[in-house]
Amino acid sequence: MRQAIVTKTPVILKDFTKGLWQENPVFRLLIGMCPTLAVTSQAQNGLAMGLATSFTLIASSIVVSIFRKLIPKEVRIPSYILIIATFVTIVSLYLQAKFPDISKNLGPYIPLIIVNCLILGRQEVFASKNPTHRAAADALGMGLGFTISLAALGMVRELLGSGTIFSFKVLGDGFRPWIIMLTPPGAFLSLGLMLGMINIIDRFLKTKKGFFPKFDAKKGRT
Amino acid sequence: MEKTLLSMAVMGGLAALLGIILSAAYSKLKVEEDPGVEEITELLPGVNCGACGFASCEEFARRLAKKETDIEKCRITFRNKETVQKIEEALNR
Amino acid sequence: MRKGLKITLTLTLIAVLSGAILAEVYKVTIEDIKVNQKKEIEKAIFSVLPGTKEYKKEARGTRELFKCFDDKAELRGIAFVAEGIGYQDIIKVVVGVDSGLSKITGIRVIAHNETPGLGAKISEGWFEEQFKGLSAAIKLDLVKGKPDKENQIQAITGATISSQALVDIINKEVKDIKKYEAGNCD
Amino acid sequence: MIRELVLVFVAAVLVNNFVLKYFLGICPFLGVSDNLHSAVSMGFATTFVMSITAPVAWCIKHFVLDKLGLPFLEYVCFIIVIASLVQFVEMVIKKFYPALHQAMGIYLPLITTNCAILFMALQLVLREYSLLRSIVFGFGSGLGFTLAITIMAGIREEIEFCDVPRCLKGPGITLIIAGLLALIFVGLGGLIKVN
Known part of the structure; x- marks a missing residue:
């Protein structure tokens, strides 16, 4: 165990930051899309959904990684789902009790956190194979990445859809809000375009050469 | 207190019933799967989320074994270096 | 067989544990949830029938009816919860009518699953304001542009179905209440 | 009665389309829809699984949860029974029936992380549907999912x-196409007003 401690700190840091950009659940891995599209018509709802999902992810990652040796291989998926469902019910009851209006806004999408591919995926791929502290770091990073992405998408859609961010009036009265941004088509379009933008930024960061690929007459686009 | 006991009883009963059904099924209904595919299925997350285009990781593993698709499609694990590497080993064996 | 036992044991253990935790959490949160629901209805009643000091709940068939009294214990009016199908899901609205059942004193939407930012605007103040003071005798109808006649409501842009649904619910409910009250006017 | 069931069915397929309006089943929708054949079989398998889930969910709610007054166990009971039940059916x-399994069974495990199926189970309970109406709702929603995923696969x-x-x-253009499809389905919005 002595040797592990020496190399541990960077690994934890790597686990944490991985979830923020390289393996950002929404824009890179593209999992957990159902709530992303559904509740981000207002930044506040997106943030609340992000936090609720992160809490569930962190809590179940910790529990799963603690009991990872005890759960037999055959029933690992039903057991993980049971743990996640318990935490989601706790979150749902807590929101109904303490934040009734957020619970009303998120409505039917809170229980969908149980079947969010992100959480079950992380349990299976990471939490059930690594010690608790690494699982917690990974869950924290993934959760934060998820929340930031949802809040960002929520802000964009709310800004364009109703001219406000977190219901503070940002764009003046002259701005006619794009109602489409609040409807399902707006959700798909804005997420698709944001995905494209993130890919461009990522390519720019990676190549650092030109922003637009140089067009090479012979070989076509490089 | 009575509600808690009731809820524990209901959940316990339900899970026990399902546990028995599943364990019986596992032993009796074992279908020989060719080991290569089984090994890959073990490596895949087994979450059956359908993001790879196939409804179950088992099916995805079978297609991987037949080289009809590539690991890139499984969006949960394709960034996970160790698993991808293990799967590649299993594939070219 | 040992493996089968291990599977069943793990599943049952997790399930029992989760059942216990959930029961406890439910017990802790159920009061708050009930308080929230009660506060919601109370807030709605007080906003729908201003000046009400306390209210008495009465059963009316399957739904409840709130007889509201002001400080001099006179009957200020009747508030009731109306339900109906909106664009996506059920809309619950509290409607207040004055004691003579002639005027709508106000409405307050307490539960809906309409499209956030669009249909959800039915629960915003300005839309509910339009119903205040309208006569309960004739049917309300929805108008796309500026309302000119007396009993007209301006629809929310982009959410006509939700606005129409709300107007229909109120029309139907007011008619029911009048029938019910006429039946056994105490 | 029949007229109402038809209305619920058409509403579930076209008006309240699970993918394009409630954003459900997006993971398979983005993943599977690049060839028509697998999209259609995935769609029908989902419909098959949803038609099983609807009555099971209805029974759990009415015979277990309501009778014993344990509303908070709703999510946990639904998900664990449905996931294990389908795993068992798939094994059987x-x-x-290996032949049937090849065509349909391989899609059965799909149930574990498909938002559409859990959402449908919770919705039919929330709206207090009768048993028959739940089955029609489940079947219709599954077909709605199949419709959306097949159109997308064709495009x-x-x-x-x-x-x-x-x-x-890849996913970027699929989302934009889905946005345009959703725009078309919004047009069907007022087609039917049914609970």
């Missing part, structure tokens, strides 16, 4: 030959 089919097969900007390749 795989063992005794995406054409997209292979178009010059899609590099940053939008």
Whole structure:
């Protein structure tokens, strides 16, 4: 165990930051899309959904990684789902009790956190194979990445859809809000375009050469 | 207190019933799967989320074994270096 | 067989544990949830029938009816919860009518699953304001542009179905209440 | 009665389309829809699984949860029974009917992380549907999912030959196409007003 401690700190840091950009659940891995599209018509709802999902992810990652040796291989998926469902019910009851209006806004999408591919995926791929502290770091990073992405998408859609961010009036009265941004088509379009933008930024960061690929007459686009 | 006991009883009963059904099924209904595919299925997350285009990781593993698709499609694990590497080993064996 | 036992044991253990935790959490949160629901209805009643000091709940068939009294214990009016199908899901609205059942004193939407930012605007103040003071005798109808006649409501842009649904619910409910009250006017 | 069931069915397929309006089943929707054949079989398998889930969910709610007054166990009971039940059914089919398993069974495990199925189970409970109406609702929603995923698969097969900007390749362009499809389905919004 002595040797592990020496190399541990960077690994934890790597686990944490991985979830923020390289393996950002929404824009890179593209999992957990159902709530992303559904509740981000207002930044506040997106943030609340992000936090609720992160809490569930962190809590179940910790529990799963603690009991990872005890759960037999055959029933690992039903057991993980049971743990996640318990935490989601706790979150749902807590929101109904303490934040009734957020619970009303998120409505039917809170229980969908149980079947969010992100959480079950992380349990299976990471939490059930690594010690608790690494699982917690990974869950924290993934959760934060998820929340930031949802809040960002929520802000964009709310800004364009109703001219406000977190219901503070940002764009003046002259701005006619794009109602489409609040409807399902707006959700798909804005997420698709944001995905494209993130890919461009990522390519720019990676190549650092030109922003637009140089067009090479012979070989076509490089 | 009575509600808690009731809820524990209901959940316990339900899970026990399902546990028995599943364990019986596992032993009796074992279908020989060719080991290569089984090994890959073990490596895949087994979450059956359908993001790879196939409804179950088992099916995805079978297609991987037949080289009809590539690991890139499984969006949960394709960034996970160790698993991808293990799967590649299993594939070219 | 040992493996089968291990599977069943793990599943049952997790399930029992989760059942216990959930029961406890439910017990802790159920009061708050009930308080929230009660506060919601109370807030709605007080906003729908201003000046009400306390209210008495009465059963009316399957739904409840709130007889509201002001400080001099006179009957200020009747508030009731109306339900109906909106664009996506059920809309619950509290409607207040004055004691003579002639005027709508106000409405307050307490539960809906309409499209956030669009249909959800039915629960915003300005839309509910339009119903205040309208006569309960004739049917309300929805108008796309500026309302000119007396009993007209301006629809929310982009959410006509939700606005129409709300107007229909109120029309139907007011008619029911009048029938019910006429039946056994105490 | 029949008229109402037809209304619920058409509403579930067209008006309240699970993918394009409630954003459900997006993971399979983005993943599977690049060839028509697998999209159609995935769609029908989902419909098959949803038609099983609807009555099971209804029974759990009415015979177990309501009778014993345990509303908070709703999510946990639903998900664990449905997931295990389908895993069992899949094994039975795989063992005794390999041919059927090849066509349909391989899609059964799909249930574990498909938002559409859990959402549908919770919705039919929330709206207090009768048993028959729940089954029609489940079946209709599954068909709605199949409809959306098949249309998308058809379009995406054409997209292979178009010059899609590099940053939008794959999921990006699919989301934009889905946005346009959703726009069309919004047009069907007021078609039927039914609970």
